[in-house]
Amino acid sequence: MKVIRSVQNKQVKEWKKLSTKKGRKKQNAYLLDGWHLVKEALAARSEIKLLLVTEDFKYRAEFEEMNTQNSEEIIISEEVAKHLSETPSPQGIFGVIALKKEQSTPVSLQGGAWLMLDSVQDPGNIGTMVRTADAAGFTGVIFGVGTADVYQPKVVRAMQGSQFHIKLITASLSEWIQQMHKENMPVFGTELNPAAKPYDEVGKYRDFAIVMGNEGNGMSEEILSTTTTNLYIPIKGHAESLNVAVAAGILMFQLKR
Numbered sequence: 001m002k003v004i005r006s007v008q009n010k011q012v013k014e015w016k017k018l019s020t021k022k023g024r025k026k027q028n029a030y031l032l033d034g035w036h037l038v039k040e041a042l043a044a045r046s047e048i049k050l051l052l053v054t055e056d057f058k059y060r061a062e063f064e065e066m067n068t069q070n071s072e073e074i075i076i077s078e079e080v081a082k083h084l085s086e087t088p089s090p091q092g093i094f095g096v097i098a099l100k101k102e103q104s105t106p107v108s109l110q111g112g113a114w115l116m117l118d119s120v121q122d123p124g125n126i127g128t129m130v131r132t133a134d135a136a137g138f139t140g141v142i143f144g145v146g147t148a149d150v151y152q153p154k155v156v157r158a159m160q161g162s163q164f165h166i167k168l169i170t171a172s173l174s175e176w177i178q179q180m181h182k183e184n185m186p187v188f189g190t191e192l193n194p195a196a197k198p199y200d201e202v203g204k205y206r207d208f209a210i211v212m213g214n215e216g217n218g219m220s221e222e223i224l225s226t227t228t229t230n231l232y233i234p235i236k237g238h239a240e241s242l243n244v245a246v247a248a249g250i251l252m253f254q255l256k257r
């Protein structure tokens, strides 16, 4: 089996570039760091281009049992693992995972529960919302054009493998909202406006969408004007607003039938 020990190695330099959007696009792949995430990829039988494993990887027996696809493996040194990882104590395993083809033009949705992100920027918030959407039984998350890249390392860490369980689409939100209207699916916007509808007065739905806005500016006027109804979670104390991922979690569990 091939062994790579130096961080100066040409291949290591390429893998390191997977932490940048340009590198991911060029190699059509992103990097998973850690046993829990690689295990999710193996269990989901996702397209694994390569597995990078340290010589004394602690869970080798379990890993070999799970690698039923026989994905190509390269042995790396601890030094290379530290160089590639963005965590202080890497677990000794990485997966180079193929980026899924995204459906950007609207197709018939045939219902489902969708979370839509309108220019959300913080990677921790984005990853948390994908993970919560998965936990709440949502069909998928649609990333509006100005939303941060879903496969950057911090988002991947926060998603905790949920990308293998729900659909992730990067697209024009307004086009998808039009499609939802055609299919008679309600689209709920969110705004910090006590005149909007209180979130606990709208009932439960199977086929619908919720749109969350940017951390600083909220939803754009353009998208707000195309929604079916806009919802507000009444603030009881003095905080000006809720963190976007917290608000999304409350709404997803409240509205989903």
Ligand SMILES: C[S@@+](CC[C@H](N)C(=O)[O-])C[C@H]1O[C@@H](n2cnc3c(N)ncnc32)[C@H](O)[C@@H]1O
Pocket: 190, 191, 192, 211, 212, 213, 214, 215, 216, 217, 218, 219, 231, 232, 233, 234, 235, 241, 242, 243, 244, 245, 247, 248
């Ligand atoms: C921090 S807020 C944006 C604050 C921004 N200054 C504004 O006025 O919209 C970010 C996003 O979180 C969601 N959000 C936060 N608090 C909310 C609340 N009380 N009701 C509904 N949505 C909320 C909305 O999606 C909002 O666009």
